[in-house]
Every structure is written in C-alpha cells, then in structure tokens.
Amino acid sequence: MKLATLPVAVRHVSVLSGSKSLGALASRHYSTQTSSSKSANPSSKRRAVTPFNDDGRVNWTDLSRGEKAARATQQTFNFGFILAGLGLTGAVVYLLFTEVFSPDSRVANFSRAVDLIKKDTACQAALGDPKKILAHGEETYSRWKRSRPIASTISQDRFGVEHLKMHFYLQGPLNSGIAHLHMTRHPNHGDGDFEYKYLFVDVRGHQRIYLKNADDDNPFGSEA
Incomplete structure (x- = not known):
C-alpha cells in the first residue's frame, strides 16, 4: 500500500511547485510591465510648460x-x-x-570757471578769501537742500556754432555775486573744444569784473 501511494504524492508536490513558479513568473511579468509603463511616460505627471513657469529643465524634444x-x-x-x-x-x-x-561737459566748464574766479585778484577783493568762496546753482523748493542745479543752455546758430551759456551764484565771506559764462564751439576748429566768449562776475557794490572777454584785447583785465 505504501509503495502504491508514493508516486502519487510525488506528482502532487510537483504540480504545486509548478503552480507557485508560474505565479511568481506572472507577478514578475506584471511588475516589469508596470515599471516599464511608468518609465515610458515620465512626462505624464509633469506640469505643462508655459512662458511663466518654464525653467529649462524639460528637454526640447519632450x-x-x-x-x-x-x-x-x-x-x-x-x-x-x-x-x-x-x-x-x-x-x-x-x-x-x-x-x-567729458572735458567739455557742463560740469567740467563750471569747475574751470569757478577756479578762474577764485584765482582772480579782483574777485578775491570783492568776495573775500578764495578758500571760502562757494559756487552753487539755482535755489529750489526741493526738500533736499543740496539740490541746486546749474542753469545752462546749449544752442546752435545758423552757422553751426554751438553756444554754451551758464550762470551760477557765488557766496564769499565779504559779499555775494553772480557769474555769467558764454562759450562757443566752432565746427571748423580741429580740436572741437569750447572757447570762452566771456566770463564776468557781478558783485553788489562793485563794478562788473571780466575774467574772459573775446571782444577785448586784454581778456584778463577787469572793467575800470
């Protein structure tokens, strides 16, 4: 009896083991298909690219x-x-x-004119110590006390000559005054620099002081 049942038992075990191996293979196949389907569609879960959120991470081909x-x-x-x-x-x-x-800028010409005024003996006599002479632009109603723009204009006449006109205020320990500047630049001059037409200072109680005057043979002289 025992010898007759032994082959049956062996066959039954082999069938069970075969069914387990088939189940394992099926599960592996399913998991492989699932993972491959996920990797095949990596862009299915990314957000759409717009002009406002594009950071360049997504390849152009995708x-x-x-x-x-x-x-x-x-x-x-x-x-x-x-x-x-x-x-x-x-x-x-x-x-x-x-x-x-620029050497011909308004600021540069303003600074050179102030230096000439401080070095002039007639201006020193009228305004005081040159180290204490201050030059500034127009008074404004701005809450920034240092905002004093220099009043200046640049124009061109019918001959192509540029005219730079400027006036600014002077304050010295002895008196105050107003400086007037007029410079010209001719198109046919090779250097292309501005040249003085006149530079004079009006100080209250004093006669006009010329530092530059193109119409005078002595441009550095003061008006008598």
Whole structure:
C-alpha cells in the first residue's frame, strides 16, 4: 500500500511547485510591465510648460508644440529685456560722460570757471578769501537742500556754432555775486573744444569784473 501511494504524492508536490513558479513568473511579468509603463511616460505627471513657469529643465524634444511655442516666447522676451537693459545702460553711460566726465561737459566748464574766479585778484577783493568762496546753482523748493542745479543752455546758430551759456551764484565771506559764462564751439576748429566768449562776475557794490572777454584785447583785465 505504501509503495502504491508514493508516486502519487510525488506528482502532487510537483504540480504545486509548478503552480507557485508560474505565479511568481506572472507577478514578475506584471511588475516589469508596470515599471516599464511608468518609465515610458515620465512626462505624464509633469506640469505643462508655459512662458511663466518654464525653467529649462524639460528637454526640447519632450515638449509639445504649444510648450515649444511657450519656451520660444519666453526666450524672445528675455532676449528683448536684455537688449533693453543694455540700451538703457549705454544711454546712462553716454549721459554721464557728456554731462559730467567729458572735458567739455557742463560740469567740467563750471569747475574751470569757478577756479578762474577764485584765482582772480579782483574777485578775491570783492568776495573775500578764495578758500571760502562757494559756487552753487539755482535755489529750489526741493526738500533736499543740496539740490541746486546749474542753469545752462546749449544752442546752435545758423552757422553751426554751438553756444554754451551758464550762470551760477557765488557766496564769499565779504559779499555775494553772480557769474555769467558764454562759450562757443566752432565746427571748423580741429580740436572741437569750447572757447570762452566771456566770463564776468557781478558783485553788489562793485563794478562788473571780466575774467574772459573775446571782444577785448586784454581778456584778463577787469572793467575800470
């Protein structure tokens, strides 16, 4: 009896083990398909790319037509913004150079005129110690007390000659006054620098003091 039942028992065990191996293979196949399907669609869970949220992390080949258009729009806007910034920076640099740092700027001509006034003996006698003479622009109603712009104009006549006209105020320990400056720049002059037409100072109680006068043979003389 025992010898007759032994083959049956062995066959039953083999069938069970075979069914377990088939189940394991099926589960592995299912998990492989699931993982491959997830990896095959990595973009299914990412958010859509727009001109406002594109950070460049998604490859160009993975973008749809609409997303490619959005990225192109964003890059075009960024490029235009950069160009506008460069243009604005260039304009500011040009303005600073022409108005401040250039040898023929208004600030440079103002500083040279003030130096001439401080060195002139007639101005020293009328205003006082040159080290204490202050020059400033127009009084304003601004709450910033140091905001005193220099009143100046640059114009061009029919002959192409540029005219720089300026006036500013002087304050010394003895008196106060007003300086008037007129400079010209001729287009046919090789150096292209401004030249003095006149520079004079009016001080209350004193006669007009000329420091530069192109119509006078002695431009450094003072009016008698």
